[in-house]
Amino acid sequence: MQTKGAEGRRITASRRDFLAYLTVCPFCGEHVGPRFVTREHADVPPNPPYAASVKCPRCRELYEVLFS
Numbered sequence: 871m872q873t874k875g876a877e878g879r880r881i882t883a884s885r886r887d888f889l890a891y892l893t894v895c896p897f898c899g900e901h902v903g904p905r906f907v908t909r910e911h912a913d914v915p916p917n918p919p920y921a922a923s924v925k926c927p928r929c930r931e932l933y934e935v936l937f938s
């Protein structure tokens with residue numbers, strides 16, 4: 871599984887906003903949401919998934935979205 875590009879590149883967003891595509895890419899401003907998730911992280915309880923790796927559909931940058 872290739873998720874190396876997302877390491878150390880993190881933004882935070884509310885899960886509700888993310889699910890509604892209200893979260894924007896920190897690199898190009900494109901709206902991103904569940905369709906662009908490459909991996910979900912359920913490693914931190916109590917409400918998994920706690921974070922997701924996202925690949926921007928416009929600029930192709932990889933980063934992690936931490937759900938607040």
Ligand SMILES: [Zn+2]
Nearest residue numbers: 895898926929
């Ligand atoms: Zn982007």
